[in-house]
Amino acid sequence: MALLELPPKRKQEKAAKQADPEDALSGTKATRFSRHLILCLVGLVMLYPLLWLISSSFKPSNDIFRQLGLWPENWDFSNYEQGWTALNQPFHVYLINSMIVVVLSIVGNIFSCALAAYAFARMEFTGRKLFFTLMLGTLMLPGHVLLVPQYIIFSQLGWLDTYLPLIVPNFMATNAFFIFLMVQFMKALPKELDDAAQIDGCGPFRTFLRVIMPLCVPAMATTAIFTFISTWNEFFGPLLYIQNQDLYTVPLALRAFMDSEGQSMWGPMFAMSVVSIAPIIGFFIAGQKYLINGIATTGLK
Amino acid sequence: MSVLTKAAPGAAAELATGHPGKRRRSTPRRRNQRSGYLFLLPWFLGMLFTIIPFFASLYLAFTDYNLFTEPNFVGLANFQAMFEDPRLLQSLKVTFIYTFVSVPISLAVALGVALVLNRGLQGLAIYRSVYYLPSLLGGSVAIVMLWRYIFGNDGIVNGFLGIFGIQGPAWVTDPEFALSTLVVLNVWTFGSPMVIFLAGLRQVPTMYYEAASIDGASQWRKFRSITIPLISPIIFFNLIMQLIGSFQTFTQGYVMSGGTGGPADSTLFYNLYLYQKGFTEFEMGYASAMAWLLLMIIAIFTAINFIASKFWVFYDN
Numbered sequence: 303m304a305l306l307e308l309p310p311k312r313k314q315e316k317a318a319k320q321a322d323p324e325d326a327l328s329g330t331k332a333t334r335f336s337r338h339l340i341l342c343l344v345g346l347v348m349l350y351p352l353l354w355l356i357s358s359s360f361k362p363s364n365d366i367f368r369q370l371g372l373w374p375e376n377w378d379f380s381n382y383e384q385g386w387t388a389l390n391q392p393f394h395v396y397l398i399n400s401m402i403v404v405v406l407s408i409v410g411n412i413f414s415c416a417l418a419a420y421a422f423a424r425m426e427f428t429g430r431k432l433f434f435t436l437m438l439g440t441l442m443l444p445g446h447v448l449l450v451p452q453y454i455i456f457s458q459l460g461w462l463d464t465y466l467p468l469i470v471p472n473f474m475a476t477n478a479f480f481i482f483l484m485v486q487f488m489k490a491l492p493k494e495l496d497d498a499a500q501i502d503g504c505g506p507f508r509t510f511l512r513v514i515m516p517l518c519v520p521a522m523a524t525t526a527i528f529t530f531i532s533t534w535n536e537f538f539g540p541l542l543y544i545q546n547q548d549l550y551t552v553p554l555a556l557r558a559f560m561d562s563e564g565q566s567m568w569g570p571m572f573a574m575s576v577v578s579i580a581p582i583i584g585f586f587i588a589g590q591k592y593l594i595n596g597i598a599t600t601g602l603k
Numbered sequence: 604m605s606v607l608t609k610a611a612p613g614a615a616a617e618l619a620t621g622h623p624g625k626r627r628r629s630t631p632r633r634r635n636q637r638s639g640y641l642f643l644l645p646w647f648l649g650m651l652f653t654i655i656p657f658f659a660s661l662y663l664a665f666t667d668y669n670l671f672t673e674p675n676f677v678g679l680a681n682f683q684a685m686f687e688d689p690r691l692l693q694s695l696k697v698t699f700i701y702t703f704v705s706v707p708i709s710l711a712v713a714l715g716v717a718l719v720l721n722r723g724l725q726g727l728a729i730y731r732s733v734y735y736l737p738s739l740l741g742g743s744v745a746i747v748m749l750w751r752y753i754f755g756n757d758g759i760v761n762g763f764l765g766i767f768g769i770q771g772p773a774w775v776t777d778p779e780f781a782l783s784t785l786v787v788l789n790v791w792t793f794g795s796p797m798v799i800f801l802a803g804l805r806q807v808p809t810m811y812y813e814a815a816s817i818d819g820a821s822q823w824r825k826f827r828s829i830t831i832p833l834i835s836p837i838i839f840f841n842l843i844m845q846l847i848g849s850f851q852t853f854t855q856g857y858v859m860s861g862g863t864g865g866p867a868d869s870t871l872f873y874n875l876y877l878y879q880k881g882f883t884e885f886e887m888g889y890a891s892a893m894a895w896l897l898l899m900i901i902a903i904f905t906a907i908n909f910i911a912s913k914f915w916v917f918y919d920n
Contacts, residue, residue, distance in 0.1 A: 334724070337719060341719060341730050344734075345730060345733040348734060349733060349736075351749060351750075351753055417642045417643070417644075417645060417646070418646040420642055421640075421643045421646075425638070425639040426636070426639070427637075428636065436650065442905070443653070444897065444901055446851060446874055447895065449877075449890075450660055450887045450890055451656035451659035451660050454659075454670070454887075455656070474645050474646070474649030475645045475646040476649040506638040506642070507638065531739050535740075535743040537743075537744055537854045553744040553745075559748075560861060561861070575746075575748060576745075578743070578744075578745045579740055579746070582740060582743070583736070586739055590728075593739075594735070597798045
């Protein structure tokens with residue numbers, strides 16, 4: 303059922319090292335240079351929108367569309383001041399709101415998915431295969447099928463206009479991708495570890511907490527970073543469940559900028575857009591290794 | 604005792620050899636059995652929270668539920684209404700065009716760039732990061748809003764075209780072009796399939812290429828006869844994931860059009876229309892029926908892909 307199973311990372315790296323010297327010698331200097339040139343050009347085209355966004359956030363609104371160039375002629379920091387206070391609440395309220403949802407989602411995902419993954423990867427019990435298949439099945443189930451009934455349940459529980467609908471599902475291991483990721487990781491750990499822990503008198507829970515979890519830090523880091531990015535960007539859930547403007551998360555706040563559209567608002571809007579994507583870029587730079595390995599093993603976006 | 608008979612082969616072997624330790628060993632195993640379920644407890648709750656809504660939504664698809672009154676069973680009325688609903692057909696058209704244009708292009712670009720990057724260039728990690736970064740941002744409100752301005756009447760795309768004396772169209776407000784800006788946005792996020800392709804390309808043993816070189820094979824021939832077959836499972840995986848993802852596009856259409864799907868419904872993605880029906884007009888029966896139609900469409904396409912894969916996907920074992 304697993305669509306794609308790449309060998310563990312160490313093996314990949316080894317294969318890469320074997321391939322590298324061979325390939326690095328292939329092609330003349332000229333072809334290597336032209337390859338770099340093309341790659342740099344493509345990279346520049348890809349980054350241009352982002353760089354333009356950042357530079358525009360420092361330009362006076364009138365200059366934004368008159369200048370294609372990236373270096374602002376007139377530096378203007380007032381966009382940030384204006385944008386910060388343009389909505390109902392100062393922008394840091396929305397940042398804090400998003401952080402609350404993100405942090406709790408990360409905690410929930412790591413804990414519940416690691417528990418499930420440990421059971422699937424290292425324990426023996428009746429029905430394990432069946433449950434595992436079921437779990438992989440939910441991997442491909444489009445979320446919108448569950449949307450209407452889940453909305454009804456949440457509204458019956460009185461959870462509308464709270465963060466609970468955004469957070470609680472993460473504590474119930476509903477993200478099969480992360481379970482799958484951790485299962486792959488835990489299967490690679492030597493089985494003797496569990497036996498040794500058992501001989502030393504650890505029950506399954508202590509083995510999990512004291513032996514397996516510490517060894518799974520890379521997988522948990524991957525889960526944390528992916529949860530961070532997807533929750534931080536998440537627009538549909540908050541749009542559905544959060545009406546109260548004081549509770550808006552960052553994407554909803556940004557959309558509110560769009561509603562109050564007008565030429566004078568472009569600068570502040572770009573400034574707050576930069577603020578909203580800065581944490582993602584920061585996490586990306588800090589956690590590249592985990593991201594790239596994570597995506598290569600599970601195909602997460 | 605029943606636990607023992609169902610236990611792992613190791614335990615069975617112990618039984619067969621009559622190893623004296625068997626009785627004492629059975630206790631931890633039974634405990635393992637119980638704690639297995641304990642570890643899965645959150646996941647069981649999550650499954651309940653998946654399975655119940657799954658069937659509830661199937662039931663609601665055959666009702667006229669609107670959140671405020673009791674649901675009445677209406678048979679296939681929702682499904683009949685769907686096929687006479689011009690906006691639904693439009694939303695299907697938008698979603699299909701978007702998917703079948705942007706998915707092949709992004710996969711081709713992703714594979715192309717991955718092939719170039721795989722030649723052992725210096726600075727691979729930097730290039731990989733630069734190309735990958737956009738795929739983390741492509742679904743964010745900030746970037747879709749940025750896209751609106753980049754493709755705006757006097758945005759940078761038209762500014763750039765203006766340098767060559769070309770008068771660009773009003774990309775965002777012209778129904779003919781609005782969707783194409785989102786196709787570009789999707790292609791911009793080719794980085795995630797690219798990283799998967801790269802990981803796959805690294806698995807191809809170099810000895811195949813060496814052997815082919817000795818036999819005098821051209822670059823193209825090596826690509827066709829070695830690379831493509833060996834990474835076909837990865838192409839297949841990327842294709843499935845991209846298709847499923849792009850059928851469910853929502854944020855891009857919503858933000859680009861300010862929630863309307865306009866201009867002239869040209870960015871009315873299926874999920875955007877589903878949202879409008881279910882959560883602004885509260886026609887939740889209809890919305891459930893729509894959800895099931897999309898589920899069936901996705902299932903059919905995935906099934907077709909799995910069947911077709913027998914003819915082109917090559918598994919090396």
